Amino acid sequence: MFSSLMLVSLLVLTLPIMLSIFNTYKNSTFPHHVKNTISYAFITSLIPTMMFIHSGQETIISNWHWMTMQTLKLSLSFKLDYFSMIFVPVALFVTWSIMEFSLWYMHSDPYITRFFKYLLTFLITMMILVTANNLFQLFIGWEGVGIMSFLLIGWWYGRTDANTAALQAILYNRIGDIGFIMAMAWFLFNTNTWDLQQIFMLDPNLTNLPLLGLLLAATGKSAQFGLHPWLPSAMEGPTPVSALLHSSTMVVAGVFLLIRFHPLMENNKTIQSLTLCLGAITTLFTAICALTQNDIKKIIAFSTSSQLGLMIVTIGINQPYLAFLHICTHAFFKAMLFMCSGSIIHSLNDEQDIRKMGGLFNAMPFTTTSLIIGSLALTGIPFLTGFYSKDLIIETANTSYTNAWALLMTLIATSLTAVYSTRIIFFALLGQPRFLPLTSINENNPFLINSIKRLLIGSIFAGFFISNNIYPTTVPEMTMPTYMKLTALAVTILGFTLALELSLMTHNLKLEHSTSMFKFSNLLGYYPTIMHRLPPLANLSMSQKSASLLLDSIWLENILPKSISQFQMKTSILISTQKGQIKLYFLSFLITLTLSMLLFNLHE
Amino acid sequence: MSLVHINIFLAFTVSLVGLLMYRSHLMSSLLCLEGMMLSLFVMATMTVLNTHFTLASMMPIILLVFAACEAALGLSLLVMVSNTYGVDHVQNLNLLQC
Numbered sequence: 039m040f041s042s043l044m045l046v047s048l049l050v051l052t053l054p055i056m057l058s059i060f061n062t063y064k065n066s067t068f069p070h071h072v073k074n075t076i077s078y079a080f081i082t083s084l085i086p087t088m089m090f091i092h093s094g095q096e097t098i099i100s101n102w103h104w105m106t107m108q109t110l111k112l113s114l115s116f117k118l119d120y121f122s123m124i125f126v127p128v129a130l131f132v133t134w135s136i137m138e139f140s141l142w143y144m145h146s147d148p149y150i151t152r153f154f155k156y157l158l159t160f161l162i163t164m165m166i167l168v169t170a171n172n173l174f175q176l177f178i179g180w181e182g183v184g185i186m187s188f189l190l191i192g193w194w195y196g197r198t199d200a201n202t203a204a205l206q207a208i209l210y211n212r213i214g215d216i217g218f219i220m221a222m223a224w225f226l227f228n229t230n231t232w233d234l235q236q237i238f239m240l241d242p243n244l245t246n247l248p249l250l251g252l253l254l255a256a257t258g259k260s261a262q263f264g265l266h267p268w269l270p271s272a273m274e275g276p277t278p279v280s281a282l283l284h285s286s287t288m289v290v291a292g293v294f295l296l297i298r299f300h301p302l303m304e305n306n307k308t309i310q311s312l313t314l315c316l317g318a319i320t321t322l323f324t325a326i327c328a329l330t331q332n333d334i335k336k337i338i339a340f341s342t343s344s345q346l347g348l349m350i351v352t353i354g355i356n357q358p359y360l361a362f363l364h365i366c367t368h369a370f371f372k373a374m375l376f377m378c379s380g381s382i383i384h385s386l387n388d389e390q391d392i393r394k395m396g397g398l399f400n401a402m403p404f405t406t407t408s409l410i411i412g413s414l415a416l417t418g419i420p421f422l423t424g425f426y427s428k429d430l431i432i433e434t435a436n437t438s439y440t441n442a443w444a445l446l447m448t449l450i451a452t453s454l455t456a457v458y459s460t461r462i463i464f465f466a467l468l469g470q471p472r473f474l475p476l477t478s479i480n481e482n483n484p485f486l487i488n489s490i491k492r493l494l495i496g497s498i499f500a501g502f503f504i505s506n507n508i509y510p511t512t513v514p515e516m517t518m519p520t521y522m523k524l525t526a527l528a529v530t531i532l533g534f535t536l537a538l539e540l541s542l543m544t545h546n547l548k549l550e551h552s553t554s555m556f557k558f559s560n561l562l563g564y565y566p567t568i569m570h571r572l573p574p575l576a577n578l579s580m581s582q583k584s585a586s587l588l589l590d591s592i593w594l595e596n597i598l599p600k601s602i603s604q605f606q607m608k609t610s611i612l613i614s615t616q617k618g619q620i621k622l623y624f625l626s627f628l629i630t631l632t633l634s635m636l637l638f639n640l641h642e
Numbered sequence: 643m644s645l646v647h648i649n650i651f652l653a654f655t656v657s658l659v660g661l662l663m664y665r666s667h668l669m670s671s672l673l674c675l676e677g678m679m680l681s682l683f684v685m686a687t688m689t690v691l692n693t694h695f696t697l698a699s700m701m702p703i704i705l706l707v708f709a710a711c712e713a714a715l716g717l718s719l720l721v722m723v724s725n726t727y728g729v730d731h732v733q734n735l736n737l738l739q740c
Binding site for chain 2: 620621625
């Protein structure tokens with residue numbers, strides 16, 4: 039009952055794709071069919087989830103034996119455990135709202151059916167990734183979400199920036215895939231399998247290499263520091279794409295992979311420290327970059343990156359269940375923030391610069407409400423959604439025996455979260471309008487209102503709902519000093535007040551030339567500027583020089599032939615004092631010879 | 643000295659004088675160089691054959707090989723001069739230029 043319902047839910051998702059070979063594809067109601075399909079799949083998947091919550095029984099479904107290569111058996115197997123059972127309804131709920139939103143947002147697009155098909159294919163590959171029981175199936179889902187991300191970021195392919203951003207996403211993800219394949223190869227060699235059960239049962243000793251590979255894969259897919267520039271560039275895609283892929287589902291795939299391997303990671307202190315430091319660097323760096331961006335979608339993208347760093351920090355302090363909880367709660371308010379920004383953008387006639395927005399507090403009340411509630415949930419205000427995961431993470435980090443520097447970075451990043459959220463609210467909503475007078479501001483479309491309303495309810499109540507209904511996994515820290523318990527709240531309130539004060543004080547000042555700190559933050563820490571120009575130039579010029587110059591022109595031409603001729607010419611010019619009177623020289627030679635022959639009697 | 647020796651020695655001397663004293667063409671100097679080589683070749687061959695010094699009978703042939711090489715070298719110089727001036731008059735070689 040349990041397993042068949044889950045399989046039905048997953049299978050229902052693939053129906054519109056398969057039906058697209060018939061004529062319903064040409065119909066303009068295809069998007070509505072897709073949206074309804076996802077809502078049915080969501081409701082169907084709620085039943086197995088509730089059964090799982092009630093009984094706590096995990097299931098593995100092994101269907102179809104694909105092939106056996108000597109001692110390796112590959113089959114289609116689904117792992118329905120704590121992580122996948124809770125993630126699937128959450129993802130389906132968020133996707134349902136995003137599909138409804140994109141019915142409004144992409145309404146005038148001529149290829150809207152193809153857009154929905156791409157979104158649905160993405161969702162299917164994400165489900166494959168989440169429910170995979172062996173690394174091969176996970177890799178299929180992994181690559182699938184990468185490809186769909188490429189297709190969706192480059193949706194408006196006439197725009198050069200969009201094509202560049204899509205290619206950038208593929209390249210950075212590919213670098214992460216190297217780590218993934220290295221981990222797969224290691225597991226194949228040392229544990230003779232790609233099944234998660236066998237890997238955890240065998241519990242290999244020296245797991246540094248595969249866990250490093252998985253960390254690299256997570257760095258690539260989840261945009262950690264070093265492989266992060268693709269995420270802000272991915273905002274070239276339409277807003278539903280940003281909401282679905284680059285906030286809730288695809289970018290958490292890397293974190294999800296690390297969470298799946300938590301039995302191996304809890305025994306390896308080195309990898310935990312690496313993860314912790316990487317996550318701390320990411321969360322602080324991207325929060326700093328978010329402070330001075332001017333594009334509203336880029337600020338929210340950096341916010342996503344910062345929260346992903348926070349999830350990686352949580353894995354680094356050996357709390358995979360808390361990281362997973364943060365994934366689920368983060369999906370709600372981040373998708374809602376993107377949808378609100380999409381509503382603002384469409385209303386202001388495709389204006390994305392926050393310096394040209396303002397005064398929307400009275401013009402768009404519903405969007406304002408949801409934007410403010412989403413920002414509050416993001417910063418972890420008590421008893422909204424974000425509080426249940428974020429506050430627990432900060433508390434656990436404060437009271438655990440961990441790297442103090444990483445902890446400090448995380449706390450600073452938490453206060454910066456409040457700062458840039460205030461910045462968005464201040465520039466986009468408050469003050470006097472800075473947009474053109476001829477506006478088409480409206481939010482009276484039921485698709486828009488209903489979808490944001492659903493995620494709004496989720497942003498407020500989902501944290502409470504989920505954390506009261508899951509079974510206890512790791513015991514949270516029960517006792518700590520008062521100041522430690524209030525740390526997260528204190529830094530958040532500090533960030534809010536500081537940002538509001540600064541914004542109000544400097545609002546009417548003269549524009550001054552930017553300081554170097556501002557330039558550092560605005561240009562993303564110079565990381566894309568350096569890394570996208572210098573290494574490719576060095577690589578290409580080195581390869582060109584070594585291929586054509588090294589063998590051909592230096593070795594074959596220059597070393598012996600030309601060097602000898604040059605040397606001879608130079609030395610002969612240097613030591614020559616002659617004037618070219620050849621006949622005289624020959625004559626003197628002859629006379630000397632004759633005289634010597636005659637004088638010394640050499641002919642006798 | 644025997645008549646044969648004087649004959650060949652005279653041929654060599656005439657060629658030597660012709661090599662060192664000539665009017666204007668560089669080509670005549672090269673031709674006399676060939677004549678010197680020829681007389682040396684004949685002298686070496688006759689000596690080897692008369693004294694039945696069989697082991698040294700490769701000397702004239704090697705001498706001929708080296709003569710060919712130096713003739714080629716001389717001709718390439720001639721060609722270079724001729725490329726610049728059109729004729730190979732010796733009085734043209736008065737520019738100290740490389």
